[in-house]
Amino acid sequence: MQNRRNFIKNVSAFSLGGILAGKSVLANTTTSSVISINAPKKIGLQIYSLGKELYKDLPGGLKQLSQMGYSTLELAGYKDGKISDVEMSEFHKMAEDAGLKITSSHVNPPVREYTASNKEMIADFWKRVADEHANIGVKYIIQPGQPQTRSIEEVSTVCEVFNEAGEIAKSKGLVFGYHNHEMEFSRVIPGGKQMYFGRQALGNNPPEGTEVIYDRMLKLTDPELVIFELDVYWAVMGQVDPVEYMKKYPSRIRLLHIKDKAVLGESGMMNFEKIFELYYRNNIQGYFVELEGVSSGMQFEGVKGCIDYLLRSPFVK
Ligand code: MG
Numbered sequence: 001m002q003n004r005r006n007f008i009k010n011v012s013a014f015s016l017g018g019i020l021a022g023k024s025v026l027a028n029t030t031t032s033s034v035i036s037i038n039a040p041k042k043i044g045l046q047i048y049s050l051g052k053e054l055y056k057d058l059p060g061g062l063k064q065l066s067q068m069g070y071s072t073l074e075l076a077g078y079k080d081g082k083i084s085d086v087e088m089s090e091f092h093k094m095a096e097d098a099g100l101k102i103t104s105s106h107v108n109p110p111v112r113e114y115t116a117s118n119k120e121m122i123a124d125f126w127k128r129v130a131d132e133h134a135n136i137g138v139k140y141i142i143q144p145g146q147p148q149t150r151s152i153e154e155v156s157t158v159c160e161v162f163n164e165a166g167e168i169a170k171s172k173g174l175v176f177g178y179h180n181h182e183m184e185f186s187r188v189i190p191g192g193k194q195m196y197f198g199r200q201a202l203g204n205n206p207p208e209g210t211e212v213i214y215d216r217m218l219k220l221t222d223p224e225l226v227i228f229e230l231d232v233y234w235a236v237m238g239q240v241d242p243v244e245y246m247k248k249y250p251s252r253i254r255l256l257h258i259k260d261k262a263v264l265g266e267s268g269m270m271n272f273e274k275i276f277e278l279y280y281r282n283n284i285q286g287y288f289v290e291l292e293g294v295s296s297g298m299q300f301e302g303v304k305g306c307i308d309y310l311l312r313s314p315f316v317k
Contacts, residue, residue, distance in 0.1 A: 041317065042286075043310055044072035044103065046257065049291035050299045055084060058091075062098035064300060068307050074142070074288040075105035081132050092136040103286060104140035104229075104255065105133055106179065113148040114161045126165045130172040140255065141169055142229050144179040149213050151192035159220035166225025177227040177255060184214040185238030198239060214238075214245075218252055228252050231290070232275050233259035243271065246278040254285050262293035263305040265313075273315040280317065 045065060047054055054061045065073075073095060077084035083091045083105075095102050107129050109122045126141075133141055143165070149155045162178060169176035186197040190209040196202045202210060218228065230253045235242040246253050256279060261267040279287065289310070294302040310316045 040071070041069070041311060042071050043069060043307055043316075044074060044286055044288040045070045045303060045307075046074045046076060046106070046288040046290040048076035048106070049289065049303050049306075051296065053297065053299045055086075058086065059094045059097065061300070062094055062100055065303070066099045068304050069311060070100065070289075070303075070307060072101050072103045072286065072288075074140075075102060075138070076144075078105060078107045078129065081128075088132055088136050102136065102138050104142055104288065105138050106142050106144040108143060108145040109147075112145070114154075114157050119161060119164070122161055123164050123168060126168045126176075130169050130174050134172045134174060138174070140175050140177055140227075140229075141165075142177040142179050142255070146181060146183055149184075149188060150194050151188050152190045152209055152211060152216070155188060155211075155213055155216045156220060159217055162217070162226050163222050166222060170225060175227055175254075176225065177229045178217065178221075179229040179257065180214060180231050180238070181234045182238035184217070185212055185235065185240050187212055188216075218249055223252060227254040229255035229257060231257035231259055233257070233261070233270060233290075236270065243274050243278055246275070246282060246284075250282040253282070256284060256287040257290045258287050258306075258310070259290040259292070263291065263302050263309070264289065265309040266305075272313065276313075276315045276317075 050061065075083050075091070081088060092102060109125050111118055111122065114122065129141055143162075147154075147158045147161070149158055162176070166176040183195055183197060186195040187202060187206065187210050188195055189202075189207045195213065196206075228249070230242055230245060232242040234257075235245060256275070258264065258272070258275070260270050264270075265272065278284075289303065289306045291299065291302045291306055
């Protein structure tokens with residue numbers, strides 16, 4: 001009988017042969033455990049997690065991330081064709097050299113209030129952004145910042161702009177999406193002037209037509225044009241259960257931000273096991289670890305703590 005080590009070694013050799021021969025690795029295997037032994041966990045990182053630390057030595061920092069086990073990146077810090085003052089093509093080359101694939105990028109339009117008179121300017125902005133990201137092979141452009149949404153009507157305008165951004169992205173072979181914080185889970189009313197956060201904010205008899213902003217966004221954006229990157233931590237901070245949203249909107253929530261109060265798993269307030277169960281069940285396209293809440297200078301250690309948590313968690317495949 002083979003011991004475990006030899007078994008793993010033999011399986012690896014077989015798999016390599018399978019890959020080289022262009023065949024399915026699992027063609028002649030019957031146990032699903034083989035998959036978990038061979039396939040490395042595909043874990044992404046939102047680079048915002050590292051703040052300015054990343055830029056002290058960008059090529060070196062990217063290599064560190066790769067060594068930790070991260071394989072994909074989501075950019076942050078886009079401005080005028082650059083990522084925090086680094087040319088996008090240069091950033092892309094350095095990531096590639098480190099063995100990292102940039103699959104997504106967070107980008108905010110230059111204005112927060114969307115009106116009939118600035119819609120065209122916003123569309124032009126997305127055209128440029130889509131071209132520049134298509135050039136470096138990024139698939140997702142995700143808006144991480146909440147535009148002004150103080151009323152039902154403002155949310156409708158925002159959704160029109162999102163649909164147009166989605167159309168533009170799609171025409172260049174990309175996918176447009178939206179990333180939440182906590183205030184998207186507040187409510188707005190028709191003709192309103194403010195967002196109402198928390199279940200009690202509008203009392204027991206809210207005006208007719210009251211709606212949760214995020215729900216209205218899901219309703220008014222075109223499923224063919226706009227996906228949602230659910231930040232599970234901010235959903236919890238918005239007083240909702242991210243798992244319930246994933247259950248309710250399996251075809252709309254297509255990316256996740258895996259985030260906790262600080263290093264993943266330490267607060268005990270996030271049900272990552274359940275979140276990952278839904279992630280796999282819904283065949284969600286990817287996730288990015290995001291870290292906040294650690295002191296400056298500790299970010300690399302923090303993102304290492306995050307990936308170590310995911311690597312040792314049996315519910316992450
Ligand atoms: Mg996030």
